[in-house]
Amino acid sequence: MKIFKYLIGILFLVALAAGIGFMLMSRATLLDLLIHRGGLATYADKLNGLLTESLVLKAKLGVGVLLLGLSLLVAAMWRFWPLIETYLRTVGQQVRLLGTYLTTVLRPWTFGQRLVLFGLFFALTFLLFYCAYSIPFIYDELYTYIAFSSRGPAISLVFYPFPNNHVLVSVLAGALLKVVGSVVFGMRATTILASMLLYWVLFVGLQRWVRPAVVLTALIFFFGLDMVLLYSFMARGYTIILLCTAVSFCVVPELLKSQSRYRQLSWLLLGFASIVGMAAIPTYVYGFASIMITLGIYSLLTRQPKMIQLIVLGSLVVVGVVLFYAPLITVSGLAALIKNKYVVPISRPEVLRKMLPAMGDLAYAFFTFKALGWLWLLTLILGGVAFWRRRRVSRALPQPLVILSLLMLVLPMFFMMAQSVVPYERCWQYLGVPLAYLLATALESVLASFSSEHSAFGRLTGPVLVLLMFTLTVRSAWNFYHKLYINEYHSFSYRRIGTLLTEQGFRLNLTQPPVYMVDSFLADGNVEFDFTTMHRPSTRLRLDVTPTLLDSLTAPAVIVHDKHFGTDPAGYLKGRPAEILYDDVHATVFLVNSAAVKP
Numbered sequence: 001m002k003i004f005k006y007l008i009g010i011l012f013l014v015a016l017a018a019g020i021g022f023m024l025m026s027r028a029t030l031l032d033l034l035i036h037r038g039g040l041a042t043y044a045d046k047l048n049g050l051l052t053e054s055l056v057l058k059a060k061l062g063v064g065v066l067l068l069g070l071s072l073l074v075a076a077m078w079r080f081w082p083l084i085e086t087y088l089r090t091v092g093q094q095v096r097l098l099g100t101y102l103t104t105v106l107r108p109w110t111f112g113q114r115l116v117l118f119g120l121f122f123a124l125t126f127l128l129f130y131c132a133y134s135i136p137f138i139y140d141e142l143y144t145y146i147a148f149s150s151r152g153p154a155i156s157l158v159f160y161p162f163p164n165n166h167v168l169v170s171v172l173a174g175a176l177l178k179v180v181g182s183v184v185f186g187m188r189a190t191t192i193l194a195s196m197l198l199y200w201v202l203f204v205g206l207q208r209w210v211r212p213a214v215v216l217t218a219l220i221f222f223f224g225l226d227m228v229l230l231y232s233f234m235a236r237g238y239t240i241i242l243l244c245t246a247v248s249f250c251v252v253p254e255l256l257k258s259q260s261r262y263r264q265l266s267w268l269l270l271g272f273a274s275i276v277g278m279a280a281i282p283t284y285v286y287g288f289a290s291i292m293i294t295l296g297i298y299s300l301l302t303r304q305p306k307m308i309q310l311i312v313l314g315s316l317v318v319v320g321v322v323l324f325y326a327p328l329i330t331v332s333g334l335a336a337l338i339k340n341k342y343v344v345p346i347s348r349p350e351v352l353r354k355m356l357p358a359m360g361d362l363a364y365a366f367f368t369f370k371a372l373g374w375l376w377l378l379t380l381i382l383g384g385v386a387f388w389r390r391r392r393v394s395r396a397l398p399q400p401l402v403i404l405s406l407l408m409l410v411l412p413m414f415f416m417m418a419q420s421v422v423p424y425e426r427c428w429q430y431l432g433v434p435l436a437y438l439l440a441t442a443l444e445s446v447l448a449s450f451s452s453e454h455s456a457f458g459r460l461t462g463p464v465l466v467l468l469m470f471t472l473t474v475r476s477a478w479n480f481y482h483k484l485y486i487n488e489y490h491s492f493s494y495r496r497i498g499t500l501l502t503e504q505g506f507r508l509n510l511t512q513p514p515v516y517m518v519d520s521f522l523a524d525g526n527v528e529f530d531f532t533t534m535h536r537p538s539t540r541l542r543l544d545v546t547p548t549l550l551d552s553l554t555a556p557a558v559i560v561h562d563k564h565f566g567t568d569p570a571g572y573l574k575g576r577p578a579e580i581l582y583d584d585v586h587a588t589v590f591l592v593n594s595a596a597v598k599p
Contacts (some may be wrong), residue, residue: 004088005081014076019067023060027053054330062330066323076410086113086414094265102413105207113212115467120216121199124223127477128195130520132188132233135243135484136491142380142525145187146532148233149173149335158331169327173235183533187235194239198246199223202436205250209401210444213462217469218440221376224473226368227425228432229480237280237427237512244277245287246435253293255305256298256400270308271313275320277430283423284335287430288317290411294404350544362412365425366432368483375469376439380543383442388450402441405434415496495585496528497560500582500589510556514591517550519543519572520562527560543572550576550592559590 077084106114137145148170156170169190173186177186188214202222206215231238251266260266269292277284292314299307325337367373412428429509447461517540518524524542531540543559550557550572559578561569563586573592582589
């Protein structure tokens with residue numbers, strides 16, 4: 001174990017040397033390092049304007065404070081190493097126990113049930129990769145790539161001009177893009193891996209409490225929810241917060257036991273999952289607060305867990321989150337992280353007026369296919385009745401998780417009132433986990449009221465439930481794809497335009513490269529993404545910002561007109577002859593000033 005002690009010391013010395021080197025580095029040397037060694041020559045002008053002397057000074061002060069904190073931490077670890085070593089040994093033993101447990105969880109399952117479990121996993125994996133490669137990047141993903149990930153993990157870690165930067169995903173994508181050739185894989189691989197891992201974490205958590213047929217039903221239900229499907233493959237952080245919520249649901253029951261063989265490991269996993277969730281998206285603080293409130297209630301009522309343990313956990317999570325965001329706060333400022341100009345505080349009476357419509361929009365975001373929502377609600381009602389009538393039979397169900405799930409569904413209204421804001425529906429995506437747990441526990445309670453799992457009725461009910469949920473989920477997934485195509489129609493159109501612009505080209509035989517113009521923010525993002533991906537320099541101008549740009553332009557110009565968000569072409573063409581190069585229901589591509597075509 002002492003090897004860890006010396007490894008920590010070596011890592012600290014390396015960090016100290018790197019930190020001192022950075023603090024002694026001049027601004028010119030730092031710029032040269034970023035531009036020529038970091039592969040950011042394309043952004044030389046932007047970096048020169050961004051990296052002011054005052055910003056460099058703040059960064060050096062921040063690094064100095066960080067190194068001071070690290071030195072104190074290393075000194076404390078050296079002083080209390082015997083206690084730390086004992087803790088690490090205990091956690092190591094619990095990890096081995098958990099590994100042994102995970103190898104035996106499928107023993108009670110029949111061959112057919114295992115076949116369905118793995119079949120669903122491979123079907124989900126196929127769906128994730130199919131969607132990742134067939135559905136174009138949405139607007140947020142475009143700007144995540146352009147502004148953050150394409151510039152490397154270091155820029156993603158410190159640059160936060162707007163909320164599109166889900167920092168952890170941007171950093172991991174930036175690192176992947178350095179080693180893989182595919183932009184799609186580099187950007188979306190982190191989310192796909194998180195979705196695949198989420199499947200098994202949910203399985204492990206659910207199978208402890210309910211029968212295999214109910215586990216399968218809840219898994220199918222969960223991955224059929226629209227908001228879960230939407231972000232299950234995109235380069236956003238929402239699937240990571242679902243994964244962190246699922247991990248928390250696995251460990252919360254262990255923390256409430258008077259004796260648990262996984263206690264230290266459970267605290268460690270809860271703390272790590274909380275830090276990772278808030279590193280992905282800061283709004284995971286809602287999920288973390290819900291879990292801490294539940295544990296706090298149990299602490300007050302049963303003295304388990306101890307309140308001091310909750311305080312220590314909360315403090316360590318805060319420290320971990322602050323350390324992760326320290327580079328970003330130093331460079332971009334705290335306001336960039338905690339203030340979202342698109343979600344501004346409003347009066348509490350206005351919050352009350354908007355709350356019920358917001359909850360309705362949230363329900364629709366999860367249950368766009370209403371049959372899933374009605375089935376969930378009906379099952380919950382029947383489960384509640386069955387639980388009340390046969391409490392002794394249902395006592396084995398995870399009551400703390402039921403309470404946690406119900407609290408999670410109610411607390412968003414209190415969070416809205418406390419903050420005086422009405423966030424976007426996607427901020428509450430972590431609620432997909434309690435929705436699945438409530439469905440599973442309600443179903444288990446209903447089935448336990450009728451017969452045992454091994455009766456003829458029980459054996460018939462399982463396949464029927466799985467088949468019914470599979471049918472509804474397939475229908476829901478089809479509706480989701482159709483809805484996504486309708487809502488993101490422009491993205492599919494822009495992929496075709498991007499292919500013409502950057503790969504095949506319009507086969508224009510011009511005397512000079514054309515100037516590219518766009519007339520909407522969406523066209524601007526898509527065109528910039530296409531050229532950035534192909535590493536093709538271009539001049540790109542925004543007609544919707546400056547409609548008179550064409551008046552003084554004599555060179556050939558290719559104009560991308562967005563029919564849904566763009567300005568009227570008649571306004572900026574003004575009778576100027578324009579050749580249509582491409583046209584569909586979503587966009588038109590014009591060529592103007594084409595008299596410069598070679599004979």
